[in-house]
Amino acid sequence: MDAKSDDAARDRALALAARGGDRQAFASLVRRHQARLFNFLLRLLGRREVAMDLTQDTFLKAWSALPDWQPAARFSTWLFQIGRNAAFDVLRRQQRIDFVSYDAGNPADEPGDSAPSPEQQYADRQRLRLLERALAALPAEQREILLLRELEDMSYAELAVTLGINEGTVKSRLARARAAALLHYRDYTGEHRDE
Amino acid sequence: MSDLHPPPIAPHVTDDELSAYLDAELAAPARQQLAAHLSVCPRCADRLSAFADLAADLGRLPSVAPEVDLTGVILGRLPPIVSPSRPTFWAGWRALLPVGIGATASVALGLALGAALFGTGAALPGVAAMQVFDPLPPGSLCLGVDSCYTRHANLTGVIR
Numbered sequence: 045m046d047a048k049s050d051d052a053a054r055d056r057a058l059a060l061a062a063r064g065g066d067r068q069a070f071a072s073l074v075r076r077h078q079a080r081l082f083n084f085l086l087r088l089l090g091r092r093e094v095a096m097d098l099t100q101d102t103f104l105k106a107w108s109a110l111p112d113w114q115p116a117a118r119f120s121t122w123l124f125q126i127g128r129n130a131a132f133d134v135l136r137r138q139q140r141i142d143f144v145s146y147d148a149g150n151p152a153d154e155p156g157d158s159a160p161s162p163e164q165q166y167a168d169r170q171r172l173r174l175l176e177r178a179l180a181a182l183p184a185e186q187r188e189i190l191l192l193r194e195l196e197d198m199s200y201a202e203l204a205v206t207l208g209i210n211e212g213t214v215k216s217r218l219a220r221a222r223a224a225a226l227l228h229y230r231d232y233t234g235e236h237r238d239e
Numbered sequence: 240m241s242d243l244h245p246p247p248i249a250p251h252v253t254d255d256e257l258s259a260y261l262d263a264e265l266a267a268p269a270r271q272q273l274a275a276h277l278s279v280c281p282r283c284a285d286r287l288s289a290f291a292d293l294a295a296d297l298g299r300l301p302s303v304a305p306e307v308d309l310t311g312v313i314l315g316r317l318p319p320i321v322s323p324s325r326p327t328f329w330a331g332w333r334a335l336l337p338v339g340i341g342a343t344a345s346v347a348l349g350l351a352l353g354a355a356l357f358g359t360g361a362a363l364p365g366v367a368a369m370q371v372f373d374p375l376p377p378g379s380l381c382l383g384v385d386s387c388y389t390r391h392a393n394l395t396g397v398i399r
């Protein structure tokens with residue numbers, strides 16, 4: 045919680061400087077947010093090249109829009125709002141993007157692993173792969189809200205601002221997304237047969 | 240389904256409420272009521288733990304970083320000036336000019352900025368960067384190599 049508000053305060057200072065034309069301050073903002081924004085866009089759209097393009101476009105749009113940014117608004121929420129709008133522009137124009145599941149990566153990439161057995165590592169990787177498939181099977185709006193909630197740890201108020209919907213809709217969309225994700229997840233793991 | 244449980248437990252908690260409970264987004268009275276229901280209803284408790292497991296698994300998804308630091312590319316593509324005082328400056332000058340001249344000046348400025356922003360000189364480095372830095376090693380990033388590459392040109396065209 046404290047770390048989150050420290051980050052927000054640092055972002056605010058940098059964004060204020062960038063708004064005054066300080067490119068180095070903007071460079072710091074890019075460094076601080078590019079990985080999370082890229083990860084979100086990649087998991088939302090499923091395509092690395094598109095996510096790379098959109099990450100750059102988002103920062104360029106943010107730079108141009110900085111005069112409109114209100115210091116009361118959390119910079120990261122504002123940035124993700126620009127990014128998700130750009131992503132949905134692409135989705136709308138494309139009707140649908142064939143989502144490509146990417147590999148969950150090496151187990152070594154995962155933080156905090158205390159050397160699990162190879163069998164355990166394999167099982168974990170399989171589980172995450174199935175989860176990625178379940179995510180990919182969701183409508184983009186549901187995938188988006190799950191990612192922002194679970195990966196970006198956004199509150200309902202932040203989700204409402206980012207997605208341009210009210211908190212009641214956040215609540216119901218998130219619940220529907222979870223229910224649908226579970227359904228797919230269980231479908232892939234075969235758990236539903238136990239019920 | 241609901242007749243598996245004795246009637247006093249019903250009505251069960253909705254997914255909306257369970258999901259908000261998990262996120263600590265319920266106000267105190269609703270939260271306490273829900274907690275009381277959960278303590279006597281295995282069905283809703285199971286549903287909540289399924290939501291919680293899903294949340295935990297999503298939190299364990301490895302985060303995928305871009306293969307290069309994009310800072311340099313982005314800085315290289317930034318238009319020259321952004322300053323909150325700029326609109327005021329131009330608005331001030333425009334007010335001193337006859338309307339027609341002011342409008343012409345605005346359009347000319349817009350065209351000049353547009354050319355600077357979207358001219359080939361500005362767009363090419365981004366495209367080149369994609370080709371250099373986004374090689375997509377087959378097998379490590381995509382499950383289906385074909386699907387990784389086939390629509391690339393199309394998609395890139397859409398974004399630009």
Ligand SMILES: [Zn+2]
Binds near residue numbers: 250251280282283284
């Ligand atoms: Zn119940």
